[in-house]
Amino acid sequence: xxxxxxxxxxGPVALIALITTALLGAGLAPAASGGAGSGRPGTGSGAVxxxxxxxxxxxxxxxxxxxxxxxxxxxxxxxxxxxxEDKIHHGPDALSAITERHFADLRxxxxxxxxLLVFWDDLEPRRGRHSESYLRKVRRILDWAHEHRVHVVIDxxxxxxxxxxxxxxxxxxxxxxxxxxxxxxxxxxxxxxxEPAVQRAFTHLYEDADLRRAQARMWRLLADRFGGHPAVFGxxxxxxxxxxxxxxxxxxxxxRRIEATQLTPMYRRLAAAIRTxxxxxxxxxxxxxxxxxxxxxGLGRIPDERVVxxxxxxxxxxxxxxxxxxxxxxxxxxxxxxxxxPREHSVPVVVGEWGPLNSGLPNMRRFHDDALASFARxxxxxxxxxxxxxxxxxxxxxxxxxxxxxxxxxxxYAPAVAGTVRADTHDPARATYRLAYRSTRRPGTTVLSxxxxxxxWRIEVSGRTAHAGARSVPPGQARQxxxxxxxxxxxxxxxxxxxxxxx
Numbered sequence: 001x002x003x004x005x006x007x008x009x010x011g012p013v014a015l016i017a018l019i020t021t022a023l024l025g026a027g028l029a030p031a032a033s034g035g036a037g038s039g040r041p042g043t044g045s046g047a048v049x050x051x052x053x054x055x056x057x058x059x060x061x062x063x064x065x066x067x068x069x070x071x072x073x074x075x076x077x078x079x080x081x082x083x084x085e086d087k088i089h090h091g092p093d094a095l096s097a098i099t100e101r102h103f104a105d106l107r108x109x110x111x112x113x114x115x116l117l118v119f120w121d122d123l124e125p126r127r128g129r130h131s132e133s134y135l136r137k138v139r140r141i142l143d144w145a146h147e148h149r150v151h152v153v154i155d156x157x158x159x160x161x162x163x164x165x166x167x168x169x170x171x172x173x174x175x176x177x178x179x180x181x182x183x184x185x186x187x188x189x190x191x192x193x194x195e196p197a198v199q200r201a202f203t204h205l206y207e208d209a210d211l212r213r214a215q216a217r218m219w220r221l222l223a224d225r226f227g228g229h230p231a232v233f234g235x236x237x238x239x240x241x242x243x244x245x246x247x248x249x250x251x252x253x254x255x256r257r258i259e260a261t262q263l264t265p266m267y268r269r270l271a272a273a274i275r276t277x278x279x280x281x282x283x284x285x286x287x288x289x290x291x292x293x294x295x296x297x298g299l300g301r302i303p304d305e306r307v308v309x310x311x312x313x314x315x316x317x318x319x320x321x322x323x324x325x326x327x328x329x330x331x332x333x334x335x336x337x338x339x340x341x342p343r344e345h346s347v348p349v350v351v352g353e354w355g356p357l358n359s360g361l362p363n364m365r366r367f368h369d370d371a372l373a374s375f376a377r378x379x380x381x382x383x384x385x386x387x388x389x390x391x392x393x394x395x396x397x398x399x400x401x402x403x404x405x406x407x408x409x410x411x412x413y414a415p416a417v418a419g420t421v422r423a424d425t426h427d428p429a430r431a432t433y434r435l436a437y438r439s440t441r442r443p444g445t446t447v448l449s450x451x452x453x454x455x456x457w458r459i460e461v462s463g464r465t466a467h468a469g470a471r472s473v474p475p476g477q478a479r480q481x482x483x484x485x486x487x488x489x490x491x492x493x494x495x496x497x498x499x500x501x502x503x
Contacts, residue, residue, distance in 0.1 A: 040319075040357075040385065040393065041087065041159035041167050041189050065343045068421065069282075069308070069350070069380040074440060076417040078424075079151060079233075079350055079381030080409075080449075081106060081113030082395060084141075085388070087159075087168055094122045095137040102387055103148040105400060109410050110451035110478050114150050115236065115352055115383040116141060117157040120218055121171040127214070135225055146231040153284055153383070154222060155236035155352070160192045161201045167192075169239075174211055176204040190319075199244035206243070206262040215266075216273035227278030234282030236310060236352060237270045240289050255290035256298030263288070264300040271304045284310040286352065287341070292316075294333035296340040308380075309342045313354035313371065321358055324367035331374050339378050351375055351382040355393060360404040368408035369428045376424060384409055410451045412495045418444025418484075419491065433495040439466070439485035446483040448495065452476050456498030463491035472498060 069077040084106075086097035106114060118138060124130045138154075145152045158169025165175075165182055167189070182197035192198055205211050219235070226232050243258035245251070267285050274283065283304055287297035291311050315330050342349050354371060356364060375382050388394040395406045402410065411426045412433035422436040431453075437446070450457045450473050457473040459481055466485035473479045475498065485491045 064378060066339060066378050067346055067348050069348045071416065073444065075444060076421050077380060078413055078415055079113035080413055081111040081383050082387035083115045083117065083353060083383050083385045085117040085386055090122050094134055095141065098141055100144040103144045103150050106150055106387060107148040108478055110449045112149065112151055112415050112449065113381060113383055114145060115153045115155050117155050119157055119168045121163050121168060124171055124218060127173045130221060142226060142229045142231045150231065151233040152231045153234045153236050154226065154232065155239055157239040160189060161198050165192060165198055170205060174214055175201050177201055193242045202242055203244045206266055212269060216269055219270050220273045220277050223274045223277035227281055232281055234284050234308065235274060236284040237267055238286065240312060241286060242288055251290060252295045255288045255295060259287055259298035260300060267302050271302055282306045282308050284308045284350065284352065286310050291337055292334060294337045296337045299341060301345050307347045309347050309349045310352040311338050313351050318356045323361040324363040326363065326366055326370065331370055335374050335378065349379040351379055353385045354382060355385045357393060359406055364405045365408060368405050412448065412450050414446060415449050416447045418446045431497050435493040437491050439489045439491055441488055443484060443486040448481040448483065450479050450481060450495065452478050453497060455500045458496045458498050460494040463489040465489045466491045
């Protein structure tokens with residue numbers, strides 16, 4: 001295939017081969033991923049459709065050198081949840097597919113986190129004229145999240161830059177292409193990122209002074225309006241950023257250059273803009289999707305105390321409809337690549353998107369278990385894609401039942417741990433959760449989230465000063481159980497399925 005990325009007609013198979021060739025040429029492990037595929041931005045996913053602010057220190061180092069999120073009381077935090085979106089409606093109908101039911105159902109399954117997609121083209125359809133109606137709708141959604149105790153990260157989403165190319169994101173008035181060509185790829189949306197017009201639009205966004213100011217103004221507005229909302233945990237500054245490849249440049253080298261010379265300065269500018277309005281919420285920064293190919297990011301340091309590294313977790317082959325191949329080593333390659341930046345810069349990790357297009361294939365049960373085990377080794381949480389009711393990527397069917405293998409994401413976990421975590425594991429074969437931590441010197445409360453289970457749950461707690469608010473949870477109920485300990489106690493918590501249904 002060669003190393004030039006000027007091809008305009010790339011189907012899923014061709015794109016996989018192209019990426020693999022590029023990575024081999026760069027001397028990197030060929031672990032296919034990166035959000036490539038045909039399903040996410042379109043309508044194939046069906047009708048798309050906690051919370052205190054969570055501000056505080058993010059410096060709770062773990063044994064592997066990657067810090068964990070913490071709150072203002074020093075408790076170690078875990079975020080578990082899903083993306084919530086409406087990509088179909090815009091203008092007067094924008095966000096109409098998102099309802100309170102989304103957040104009620106999230107909480108009913110034990111989740112405490114949502115990544116809410118918002119679109120600049122709806123927020124500011126005309127230059128300098130923001131939509132108060134859109135802002136009111138966002139606030140209503142945040143109110144629902146707060147009511148159901150769900151933390152929210154506001155994501156400035158773009159797919160293939162924006163509406164100038166048939167998608168959502170950056171407004172047409174902020175899209176500059178220098179007259180370069182664009183050819184749609186209706187069966188492979190990710191290939192559209194390699195169209196010359198799209199690539200040039202990213203360059204202008206990063207480099208034109210007036211567009212820089214406009215993007216910063218957009219973020220100051222969002223931070224001003226929502227920074228004090230009790231549901232808001234942070235801001236995802238741009239979804240899956242891409243850029244312009246140079247002639248003869250391989251994809252891995254291009255990604256690292258774009259991250260180092262364009263994304264890093266952009267994130268610093270946007271962080272400074274947000275901090276004029278909001279000093280406390282977290283800033284989620286993403287690499288290019290190429291990190292999913294096993295390529296460590298070229299991002300530099302963002303000088304802010306509440307930065308969170310938020311890569312996405314997609315496999316190119318699965319995005320094109322293939323089954324998971326456990327022997328391919330993709331998850332290992334991804335984990336090796338994605339942990340380099342947070343170790344170097346001492347920032348926590350929250351995976352912003354993940355999940356296969358077809359979760360019903362034979363190996364997808366194994367995929368979900370392997371993915372969740374990987375996240376537990378290095379991240380402070382994740383938002384799967386996507387909490388909606390229908391087909392495709394949707395977590396639930398139209399009747400609100402979890403679709404095949406999506407139930408693997410519904411497990412016990414600890415949203416907040418009052419101490420230093422020693423171990424935090426879930427055994428899917430036995431449906432058993434184990435947490436070990438050294439409690440803080442002052443009395444503190446650890447929170448366990450236990451999802452509905454047909455047999456209920458049994459909770460075992462050991463430790464000199466440790467005691468739990470409950471030793472069992474009845475069948476069919478989602479509950480939070482509090483564990484208290486003090487004086488540096490070594491606490492062990494085990495959660496197992498209960499004895500069965502009553503009666």
